[in-house]
Amino acid sequence: MTGTTRQLAEFVCRTKAGDLPQTVQEEAERAFLNIAGCMLGGAHHDAVERTFRTVVTLSGGPQARVIGRQDPLGLLDAAMVNCQASAAHAFDDTHLPTVIHPAGPIAGPLLAEAERTLTTGTDFLAALAIGIEIACRAAGMLMTPPAEPELGWYMTGIACPIGAAAAIARMRGLSEDQTVMALGLAATESAGFRQTHGSMCTSLVPAQAARAGYLAALLAEQGVTAKEETLEGARGFADSFATKAHLPHATDGLGHRWEMLANMAKPYPCGIVIHPALDGCLEITAQPGFDAAKITRVSLSVDPLCLYLCDRPTPQDSQLAQVSLQHWAAATLVRGATGIAEGDEAAVADPAIQALRGQIEAGPNDNVGRAGAIVRVEQSDGASFEHRVEHGVGSLERPMTPNELDAKFMVQALLTLPEADAAAALAVCKGMARLDDAAEAANAMSG
Numbered sequence: 001m002t003g004t005t006r007q008l009a010e011f012v013c014r015t016k017a018g019d020l021p022q023t024v025q026e027e028a029e030r031a032f033l034n035i036a037g038c039m040l041g042g043a044h045h046d047a048v049e050r051t052f053r054t055v056v057t058l059s060g061g062p063q064a065r066v067i068g069r070q071d072p073l074g075l076l077d078a079a080m081v082n083c084q085a086s087a088a089h090a091f092d093d094t095h096l097p098t099v100i101h102p103a104g105p106i107a108g109p110l111l112a113e114a115e116r117t118l119t120t121g122t123d124f125l126a127a128l129a130i131g132i133e134i135a136c137r138a139a140g141m142l143m144t145p146p147a148e149p150e151l152g153w154y155m156t157g158i159a160c161p162i163g164a165a166a167a168i169a170r171m172r173g174l175s176e177d178q179t180v181m182a183l184g185l186a187a188t189e190s191a192g193f194r195q196t197h198g199s200m201c202t203s204l205v206p207a208q209a210a211r212a213g214y215l216a217a218l219l220a221e222q223g224v225t226a227k228e229e230t231l232e233g234a235r236g237f238a239d240s241f242a243t244k245a246h247l248p249h250a251t252d253g254l255g256h257r258w259e260m261l262a263n264m265a266k267p268y269p270c271g272i273v274i275h276p277a278l279d280g281c282l283e284i285t286a287q288p289g290f291d292a293a294k295i296t297r298v299s300l301s302v303d304p305l306c307l308y309l310c311d312r313p314t315p316q317d318s319q320l321a322q323v324s325l326q327h328w329a330a331a332t333l334v335r336g337a338t339g340i341a342e343g344d345e346a347a348v349a350d351p352a353i354q355a356l357r358g359q360i361e362a363g364p365n366d367n368v369g370r371a372g373a374i375v376r377v378e379q380s381d382g383a384s385f386e387h388r389v390e391h392g393v394g395s396l397e398r399p400m401t402p403n404e405l406d407a408k409f410m411v412q413a414l415l416t417l418p419e420a421d422a423a424a425a426l427a428v429c430k431g432m433a434r435l436d437d438a439a440e441a442a443n444a445m446s447g
């Protein structure tokens with residue numbers, strides 16, 4: 001029977017853009033619009049500025065545009081910096097079953113490669129969809145039951161090099177044999193663990209995954225080899241990254257069941273597992289009689305994974321705040337908002353938010369589900385509020401609407417571009433499927 005790596009390579013090489021179901025094509029358009037906005041929003045984040053300053057003097061010449069900047073970089077470095085920008089505010093996307101964030105590590109390399117390989121918008125989006133699909137399936141065989149995962153791995157860094165390699169192999173027209181090698185080479189570069197969350201590594205790990213996957217495809221094109229069974233073989237990718245991997249998740253229903261349809265845009269710039277609690281907090285702030293200054297106690301009942309990943313009552317800076325349930329709940333209740341400003345250094349230092357963080361009790365609840373939460377608030381005047389969230393915004397049941405995606409794009413684009421340029425970039429990115437040259441999107445966003 002054909003092995004896992006070979007089956008995935010066949011899918012990458014043989015699937016035509018016209019083979020993609022309409023739902024997949026539409027989701028690819030949404031995924032690109034969302035991640036393009038995130039690249040603009042994070043273009044001048046402190047972590048991205050530091051990475052840019054590091055690579056600009058080492059880069060291989062002006063080969064590809066960097067989103068939000070006039071200065072181009074070499075292909076691999078542009079892919080890395082643009083991907084890091086997309087993840088800098090933790091505002092990107094999430095494949096809900098595996099909690100990976102795949103669009104940035106796939107779109108970053110594709111935008112760079114589109115500068116030298118003439119590609120229509122339709123073919124660009126097909127490569128994006130297939131790259132996301134491969135990354136989600138690589139993560140699925142490690143993370144989705146009956147697989148027994150090791151939750152310490154930062155799965156975006158583990159799975160996304162493989163998805164990026166698949167997307168570039170497709171755009172470059174690699175043969176099936178070369179694509180097998182590209183997937184294997186990318187898998188050898190898989191890396192990242194959650195101890196680094198709450199630092200600049202939160203965005204640098206996906207950025208390095210983008211670069212690694214891109215390079216893997218280029219190496220395979222030149223005949224650099226891996227093993228035919230890199231993903232499934234003994235002591236290979238699956239064997240190494242999960243206590244008990246489930247290989248069929250990588251290939252079952254390939255081309256008929258699309259994992260990328262479970263990849264959702266984030267409505268809030270923080271860890272996805274925090275979001276349902278924020279929906280509840282926002283609902284409570286809109287209730288008559290609510291007064292944040294009178295809060296005496298906040299109780300959050302959340303999925304256990306939320307506490308495993310984001311139980312940080314006293315984050316010291318904005319990087320840690322991205323993965324702090326307590327900070328985001330407090331900031332939302334105090335300000336009645338959940339934007340980028342609620343996660344910045346000023347918000348972390350805000351005395352009112354700091355004081356309320358200390359009044360938050362958070363506990364695990366196996367029954368609320370990943371997309372649910374229960375929020376209870378008590379006030380000194382005797383008023384109390386409770387809201388139960390069944391399916392938060394950004395869940396499969398409540399994906400962001402087109403208008404919400406447009407608004408999210410503009411909020412972030414305006415951090416980098418003048419209003420007229422931001423609106424023009426929105427129009428280009430929304431129309432990616434109609435472009436004769438996909439590189440026009442990077443041009444529209446490069447400032």
